Structure formats: structure tokens, C-alpha cells
Amino acid sequence: MSVEQYQKEEEGQKQQQQQFFKRCQECYNLIVQFQNDTLPSGLVPSRHEGYQYDPELRKSVKAKIQLSMQRLDESISHHGLKEIAISYNGGKDCLVMLILLMATIYKKYISTTNEMGSHDIHKIPADYKLDSIYVNSETPFPELAEFINESTEYYHLNPIIIKDSMKHGFEHYLSNINTNIKSVIIGIRFTDPFGENLVKEQYTDHNWPKFLRIHPILDWKYVEIWDFLIGTNVEYCKxxxxxxxxxxxxxxxxxxxxxxxxxxxxxxxxxxxxxxxxxxxxxxxxxxxxxxxxxxxxxxxxxxxx
Structure with missing residues (x-):
């Protein structure tokens, strides 16, 4: 690779990272406005006029947001951002998880200042990208495939799509695509299949490839997921x-x-x-x-x- 090619690639990575940080800031601002009931779209956006607003439910969602972001902050501190990827299939739970993660990244590294009065953004590697892993062995709906493509591009993620079983797909990813990854953030909830006995962090078992599973929205309920998505007025799969x-x-x-x-x-x-x-x-x-x-x-x- 020539010096010119290297510089061009480096500049491209820098721009991609800046765009990612911009989306992180947008997610953080979205969370702050949601928590303070100051979103321009109001408590319920007009396009979702059929949604029944429940103040007690909204209060519960706000508490869950704080807890999930606290868990994510702790996980990033303990394991390092560069060693963390997300499992992202374009579903409602993964979308909530993604927005909370990006808001946490902004709050942790960009919005806050250290004792010297400067941002901690320098702690993020210059070539950092957030891998979004989509492992699937089924035929996806065209609408879902389209949303995955659109949302990974919108949030400036690094999409990794693997057509295989979950076990073999993650084995391939960890062994051949990104060997730095040690932890994967997963948008599973207690009420999902195999979710009832999970804890907020745990290693894989049963002969799966070894990595740490991080579950930031484990105790969210279905109606809380939707209250968040409706209240924040974000785009989701049609x-x-x-x-x-x-x-x-x-x-x-x-x-x-x-x-x-x-x-x-x-x-x-x-x-x-x-x-x-x-x-x-x-x-x-x-x-x-x-x-x-x-x-x-x-x-x-x-x-x-x-």
C-alpha cells in the first residue's frame, strides 16, 4: 500500500468514526429528551396516534433506561470498548439495545470531561468500529433485510452478516473476522426462549465458542420496549x-x-x-x-x- 493509499484509508476511517460519534450524540440527546419529556414529537408522536400513553409505564421505562445504561457503562469499563461487539438482527429489542449503547458511549467518552478539562474521546482507538453481527440461517423477510441494511448504515455500524447457525456463525466471526472481540452485547429479555435463567453478564457454555454475553435489557418487558420506541419516535422495521x-x-x-x-x-x-x-x-x-x-x-x- 502506497503512502497516498494509506492516508486516504486513514482519512476514511476517521470520517466514519466521526459520523459514528455524531450518531452516538444524537442517541444520547434522544435519551435525555425522552427522560425529560422534551422531545419535539411530544409524549406520543402523531404518526402513532393509536398508541395508548400510560404515565406509569413511561416512568418504568425511564427507570429501565438508567439501569441499562449503568450496566453498559460498567461493562465497557471492565472489558474495554474495542473488545465488545453487538449482536444485531434488526428487531425491536436489538434496536433499543443499540440506542442505549450508543448513548452510553457518548456519555462515557465524549460528553464528559476529565480533571484536565478535556474529553476522553482519545481513549477510543483511532480505527474503532462497532461490529454489528447478524448470524442467520433462515430466509429473512425482505422488509427486515432492508431495515438491517438501512439502520446499520444510518448508525454507522460495521455490519457483519453470516449465513449459518448461531453457534457456527459466532465461531467463524470470533476466529476469522475479529479476533479482538471477547464480549458480545445481546438484546435478549427474561421472557425470551432460554432467557429466564440468564444474568446480566455470563460466559457461553454447552460447547459454544467462548465469549462473554452482556445482557443490558434483560429485565425489560414487551410493553416497555414499545413505549421507548414509540416515545423516541425512531424508525423501526415496517x-x-x-x-x-x-x-x-x-x-x-x-x-x-x-x-x-x-x-x-x-x-x-x-x-x-x-x-x-x-x-x-x-x-x-x-x-x-x-x-x-x-x-x-x-x-x-x-x-x-x-
């Missing part, structure tokens, strides 16, 4: 507005039957699922052949949860 509440592959995911409108083929948006939402969230995870033969597909009776 499938959620079509009644999908949990996103898997094309062959095993349908809109949530509980959101189906009576005598119609249309569905309410995902944020309208409120009662027993954590229990009913994955009701749309079913093979389509089974769904076609089920009572949910043939019944015109209303099962909507408001």
Missing part, C-alpha cells in the same frame, strides 16, 4: 406495523393472531399488544403450513388485544 410482534424467518413467522382485525385480513401494529404481551409476543412464531390449518387462519372472530 413489519411491526403489519401485526408482527416477533420476527423470525419467512417460513416460520406470521402476524400475531391476537392483533387481527375482525372480518378483515389486516392487523393492528405490534405496539397495540398490551395485555399479557410477554406471554403472547411469540404467538406468531409458527410454521405457515400449520397456520393455514389452524383456527386463527380460518376464524373471522375478533381476537384483538387493545
Amino acid at each position: 413489519l411491526y406495523d403489519k401485526g408482527y410482534t416477533s420476527l423470525g424467518g419467512v417460513e416460520n413467522t406470521i402476524p400475531n393472531p391476537k392483533l387481527k382485525l375482525p372480518r378483515s385480513e389486516e392487523y393492528l401494529p405490534a405496539y397495540r399488544l398490551r395485555d399479557n404481551a410477554d406471554t403472547l409476543e411469540r404467538l406468531g412464531r409458527i410454521k405457515k403450513e400449520e397456520w393455514k390449518q389452524s383456527e386463527f387462519h380460518t376464524s373471522s372472530k375478533s381476537t384483538t388485544t387493545h
Whole structure:
């Protein structure tokens, strides 16, 4: 590589990092405004006028934000930013996790000053990029694939897409793509499959490639995830507005039957699922052949949860 090529590449990395820091600042400002009820879009943006605002729920979300950002700050301090990546599949939980992480990075390294009155941004490596790992063996919805591409570009992440099983995909990533990574931030919640016995940090087991799993939104509830996304007015995958509440592959995911409108083929948006939402969230995870033969597909009776 010539000196000119090296300088050009170095300048490109610098610009990419500056753009990433800018998004981190935007995420931080978003959090501050959300916490203070000062967002320009108000408590509920007009485009989500069907959302039922609950002041007690909003209060709970604000507390969860503080706790999650505290956990993320501690994890970054203990393990080092350069050794941390995120698992990002474009879903609602991962999106909340990403925004909280980027806000934490800004607060920790850029917004605060040390005793000498200067920023701690110099503690971030000059070539730093936040790897967003998407390991998937299923056929994704086009809308989801599009959102993953758009959001990783918008937030200036370093997208790593691997078509494989989760276990083999992470093994390949850690061994061949980024050997510096020792920890992965994952947007799993207690109510997710295999989530009930997790703690905020723990190492992989059962012959998985070894890395530390960090779970900053472990104790968030479904309705809290949606109150955050609605309240902050951020863009999310369009499938959620079509009644999908949990996103898997094309062959095993349908809109949530509980959101189906009576005598119609249309569905309410995902944020309208409120009662027993954590229990009913994955009701749309079913093979389509089974769904076609089920009572949910043939019944015109209303099962909507408001």
C-alpha cells in the first residue's frame, strides 16, 4: 500500500468514526429528551396516534433506561470498548439495545470531561468500529433485510452478516473476522426462549465458542420496549406495523393472531399488544403450513388485544 493509499484509508476511517460519534450524540440527546419529556414529537408522536400513553409505564421505562445504561457503562469499563461487539438482527429489542449503547458511549467518552478539562474521546482507538453481527440461517423477510441494511448504515455500524447457525456463525466471526472481540452485547429479555435463567453478564457454555454475553435489557418487558420506541419516535422495521410482534424467518413467522382485525385480513401494529404481551409476543412464531390449518387462519372472530 502506497503512502497516498494509506492516508486516504486513514482519512476514511476517521470520517466514519466521526459520523459514528455524531450518531452516538444524537442517541444520547434522544435519551435525555425522552427522560425529560422534551422531545419535539411530544409524549406520543402523531404518526402513532393509536398508541395508548400510560404515565406509569413511561416512568418504568425511564427507570429501565438508567439501569441499562449503568450496566453498559460498567461493562465497557471492565472489558474495554474495542473488545465488545453487538449482536444485531434488526428487531425491536436489538434496536433499543443499540440506542442505549450508543448513548452510553457518548456519555462515557465524549460528553464528559476529565480533571484536565478535556474529553476522553482519545481513549477510543483511532480505527474503532462497532461490529454489528447478524448470524442467520433462515430466509429473512425482505422488509427486515432492508431495515438491517438501512439502520446499520444510518448508525454507522460495521455490519457483519453470516449465513449459518448461531453457534457456527459466532465461531467463524470470533476466529476469522475479529479476533479482538471477547464480549458480545445481546438484546435478549427474561421472557425470551432460554432467557429466564440468564444474568446480566455470563460466559457461553454447552460447547459454544467462548465469549462473554452482556445482557443490558434483560429485565425489560414487551410493553416497555414499545413505549421507548414509540416515545423516541425512531424508525423501526415496517413489519411491526403489519401485526408482527416477533420476527423470525419467512417460513416460520406470521402476524400475531391476537392483533387481527375482525372480518378483515389486516392487523393492528405490534405496539397495540398490551395485555399479557410477554406471554403472547411469540404467538406468531409458527410454521405457515400449520397456520393455514389452524383456527386463527380460518376464524373471522375478533381476537384483538387493545
